[in-house]
Amino acid sequence: MSRPRTAVVWFRRDLRTHDHEPLVEAAAADRLLPVYVFDPERYGTREFGGDDSFAYEKTGGFRTRFRLEAVADLRSRLRAAGSDLLVRVGPAPATVADLADDVDADAVYAHTRPTPEERAVETALAERLADAGVAFERYWGHTLYRPEDLPSSVEEIDDTYTPFRHAVESEATVREPLDRPAVPARPAVEPGEIPTAEALGVEPATDDDRAALAFEGGETAGLDRLETYLWTTDSLREYKQTRNGLVGRDYSSKLSAWLNEGCLSPRRVHEAVERYEAERVANDSTYWLVFELLWRDFFQFQFAKHGAQFFAREGIRRREIDWREDPAALARWKRGETGIPFVDAAMRELTETGYLSNRGRQIAASFLANDLRIDWRRGAAYFETRLVDYDPASNYGNWAYVAGVGNDSRNRKFDVLGQAHYYDPEAAYVKRWVPAVEPLEPADAHAPWRLSAERRRELGVEYPDPVLELPPADETDE
Ligand SMILES: Cc1cc2nc3c(=O)[nH]c(=O)nc-3n(C[C@H](O)[C@H](O)[C@H](O)COP(=O)(O)OP(=O)(O)OC[C@H]3O[C@@H](n4cnc5c(N)ncnc54)[C@H](O)[C@@H]3O)c2cc1C
Incomplete structure (x- = not known):
């Protein structure tokens, strides 16, 4: 479109000023209004919908806090640049459209998302703006590759990761991140207060000093974490060897929350990895971080291709599985009281820290879906509530994959005990989260039910019996 006089930039899960194409494009306007809307539709109890609908909490305390911090950080950055971030609470389509009307905007600029709920909000806004004669410019900006840079159309992308990866690695290029633009003056509109978690109907998160990392929302903290992981602790050098770790800050990058709220652009991460490869070391670990970011891309494009079918119980593979209803076992899984310490440790860490x-x-996912055989979407919805780094495509895509209804036809059932012995040989992880097994030798700490009730009493181990009988561990399992 021709250069707008007044533009609105609608920030969504792209809470940054670097590599932000809508901001760059809108910065050509004479006046620019940056806006963020907390939509009550995203908080509180919602119905999952579809077959066997159930209620769940959409956004829990950890992600809400992270987002509030990210919005505050974006506001400070825009203020430092001579502008501001308008903050409103209300239905996003009507709120953005009304603001565009108030300031007599010619165009609204925003990032697009392929996942159904985010798309529906965009469509509703597009209709309102079209009625008002305001242009709506949308950009794809949350993956390494852009859809138009892929070797095939989104509809033709392979449903299996490896062919997708080979195709993009050989035929596509990751673009350079965009610089921050100078931000034009903004129209005089009351900036508005950033709400509290309570005002959004969310119970505030509480901290646990066992957390892998204190996740602080915002572009500033995200860029700091990238700097620390690559340059200060030099951890990227060994990522491929450490990435299956369970305890600590640096066994993996911990960038996911910043990537998913858009505080960090994946292309910015890619650029940093390339610089690290040029200045420090290029090895299988540096390659592997990009390999994992490609998994993230893969699920985004899979959602662009298959849409809401990903939320169906039978998944994109339309595989009918006889899922069980077992509210008691589901509740034990959520509480981390299945009686299987490795599963319980994972669930407690998730619930207490959001990561x-x-x-x-x-x-945790395989146990619910493949051992308990409980509808995988119940587990995925619980992850949606708790995760600080929740993303619809990464979460439901990975869950469907593990449950055997997604992007892989192989059996993804994990040998829980084999995994426990292999990845937690000293039982340090389970003892951290399940203190009841602290007095036990590592092998017993992973399977306390093998000790007699009398022996457990002697040792003072009070812990529930397992919710189901697990097969013996395959000690070589990875
Ligand atoms: C059942 C299940 C649910 C998941 N839900 C989410 C989710 O809601 N949001 C989310 O970001 N990731 C999800 N993941 C993927 C993965 O577990 C997390 O991305 C990772 O643990 C985040 O930690 P990190 O940033 O230290 O990862 P790293 O190991 O450092 O990886 C670097 C980045 O690569 C991406 N990545 C790595 N593995 C995957 C993967 N399997 N799928 C997609 N992207 C990946 C992430 O953006 C991550 O930040 C899920 C995995 C499973 C098995």
Whole structure:
């Protein structure tokens, strides 16, 4: 479109000023209004919908806090640049459209998202803006690759990761991140207060000093974490060897929350990895971080291709599985009281801190879906509530994958005990989160039910019996 006189930039899960194409494009306007809307639709109890609908809490305390901090950080950055961030609470489409009307905007600029709820909000806004004769400019900006840079159309992308990866690695290029633009003056509108978690109907998060990392929302903290992980602790050098870790700050990058709220652009991370490769070391670990970011891209494009089918119980593979209803077992899983310490440790870490390692997520998910055979979407919805780094595509995509209804036809059932012995040989992880097994030798700490009731009493171990009988561990299992 021709250069607008007045533009609105609608910030969503792209809470940053670097590599932000809508901001760059809108900065050509004479006046620019940056806006963020807390939509009550995203908080509180909601119905999952579809077959066997159930209620769940959409956004829990950890992600809410992270987002509030990220909005505050964006506001300070925009203020430092001579502008501001308008903050409103209300239905996003009507609120943005009304603001555009108030300031007589010619155009609204925003990032697009492929996941159904985010898309529906965009569509509703697009209709309102079209009625008002205001242009709506949308940009894809949350993955390494852009859809138009892929070797095939989104509809033709392979449903299996490896062919997708080979295709992009050989035929596509990751673009350079965009610089921050100078931000034009803003129209005089009351900036508004950033709400509290309570005002959004969310119980505030409480801290646990066992947390892997104190996740602080915002571009500033995200860029700091990238700097620390690559340059200060030099941890990227060994990522491939450490990434299956369970305890500590630096076994993995911990960038996911900043990536998913958009505080960090994946292209900015990619650029940093390339610089690290040029200045420090290029090895299988530096490659592997990008390999994992490609998994993230893969699920985003899979959602662009398959849409809401990802939320169906039978998944994109339309596989009918006889899922069980077992509210008591589901509740024990959520509380971390299944009686299987490795699963319980993972669930307690998730519930108490909002973060869980990739290994822990795989174990907890596989146990619910493949051992208990409980509808995988109940587990995915619980993750949606708790995770600080929740993203619809990464969460439901990974859950469907583990449950055997997603992007892989192999059996993804994990041997929970084998995994426990392999990845937690000293039982340090389970003892951290399940103190009841502290007095036990590592092998017993992973399977306390093998000790007689009398022996457990002697040792003072009070812990529930397992919710189901697990097969013996395959000690070689990875
Ligand atoms: C059941 C289940 C649910 C999950 N839900 C989410 C979710 O809601 N949000 C989310 O970001 N990740 C999710 N993941 C993927 C992965 O567990 C997390 O991205 C990772 O643990 C985040 O920690 P990190 O940033 O230290 O990861 P690192 O190991 O340092 O990886 C670097 C980045 O690569 C991306 N990545 C790594 N693995 C995956 C993967 N399997 N799928 C997609 N992206 C990946 C993430 O952006 C991550 O930040 C889920 C995995 C499982 C098995």
